[in-house]
Amino acid sequence: MIEVKDIYKSFSGNDVLKGISGKFEEGVTNLIIGGSGSGKTTLLKCMVGLHQPDSGSVLYDGRDFTPMTYEQRIEVRKEIGMLFQGSALFDSMTVEDNIMFPLNMFTDQTRKEKIERVNFCLERVNLAGKNKLFPAELSGGMKKRVGIARAISMNPKYLFCDEPNSGLDPKTSIVIDELIQELTEEFKTTTIVVTHDMNSVMGIGDYILFLHEGKKFWEGSNKEIAHTEIKELNDFVFASRFMKAAKDKF
Amino acid sequence: MNFTNFGRYILLLKSVFRKPEKLKIYLKEIAKQMDYVGVGSLGLIAIISTFIGAVMTLQIAFQLVSDFIPKTIIGSVNRDSSILELSPTISAIVLAGKIGSAISSEIGSMRVTEQIDALEIMGINAPGYLILPKIISGITMVPMLVIISMFLSISGGYIGGSISGAVTPSEYIQGITTDFNPYTIVVALVKAFVFGFIITSVPAYEGFYVRGGALEVSQASTRAVVISCISILVCDYLVTQLLL
Secondary structure (H helix, E strand, C coil): CEEEEEEEEEECCEEEEEEEEEEECCCCEEEEEECCCCCHHHHHHHHHCCCCCCEEEEEECCEECCCCCHHHHHHHHCCEEEECCCCCCCCCCCHHHHHHHHHHHHCCCCHHHHHHHHHHHHHHCCCCCCCCCCHHHCCHHHHHHHHHHHHHCCCCCEEEEECCCCCCCHHHHHHHHHHHHHHHHHHCCEEEEEECCHHHHHHHCCEEEEEECCEEEEEECCCCHHHCCCHHHHHHHCCCHHHHHHHHHC | CCHHHHHHHHHHHHHHCCCCCCHHHHHHHHHHHHHHHHHHHHHHHHHHHHHHHHHHHHHHHHHCCCCCCCCHHHHHHHHHHHHHHHHHHHHHHHHHHHHHHHHHHHHHHHHHCCHHHHHHHHCCCHHHHHHHHHHHHHHHHHHHHHHHHHHHHHHHHHHHHHHHCCCCHHHHHHHHHCCCCCHHHHHHHHHHHHHHHHHHHHHHHHHHCCCCCHHHHHHHHHHHHHHHHHHHHHHHHHHHHHHC
């Protein structure tokens, strides 16, 4: 479980996060949603230590991450897998080398064992046999899936996904969402997905944290989100004509 | 570089020299960088050094018009100029353009495409993994390139002098073997070591802290080359003053 307590973060006097708190349970898909500039990516980066919060704490199963030393953070980070918005695959490496990279760095496995692990991860994301391709040869959806394969290669306890559906067509988005949910349930990871994609919200949002202008406005599940009276949340959820029509119909 | 940047540069270097996660992977990366910096720059350095040596001979011969000055001086002046100044400094400035811009662009692109963040999240010391192999390859391969450059520059002088008739081969060889002070080689190698460090670390710093997109990466690359060249010239003066 990951818990954030009263996180504040500002950049050059501009307050981006204003006292965010929340609990993200393991084995369920936790979503952080909000409009552009609401602070969701900043919150995610504070959680994984890419940004240092001005105040507040981030607890990984009770371990406070924020005051940790560099060496202590390394130990926690070995338990973290992350899928980036742009996949962040290493251009100079093949798919196989990308997935094998953390294994090379942190395990003493033999090459055969590492290859087996790579193949398992690739099969898990439906990319078996694509080992020798370079990132430049992959489509956007395939890059995301390789990103997921790399993220799960070390059997992470915590999985972070930053806008996993950005730049993908609706069908591929659903494939990625379902994959994230399956992996979360299969490996019992604490999964946190930052998104503003309403299909993801409705499809996999077991727990949803809604941010607006740097503040937590609402939390709940995808079953509850359509029935709230909070204006800011309704404006966000039912912004598209499709969602509005769906709401009116049901 | 203002003081803030200089402070960040020092802090980055502190991170660079942290204990590697896995030495084997770092060694592999160092070998790759040595190949790129050393072998990859050999042709360019060879061409530049040979022509500079040849031109130097012709220009020295042009200026020595007095019958009271022996022509063997041409070889001596060419030798000392090549060893002490031209080979280390010109090579370093050329390499700052070639290698420096490549390092800055590579690391800068990795920054804007979140590849550096990905390394950090994996628990890898990104400055160490990305920059340490480049610095080690710089401080080892640049001195080697400078030694080759010295040899080729002096040889270029011989060829230029012989073809043009500015100096006879025997006078030139007599000149380069008279009153040779081996200490000049030590000075040149110290310079090459310092320049190798600057050529790799300054562009790495510029690339590592890029914010934005393609435009900012190219601006960082330009800035890296400019700052490297100025740093090379300043350090050239300081090392010369300290050692000579």
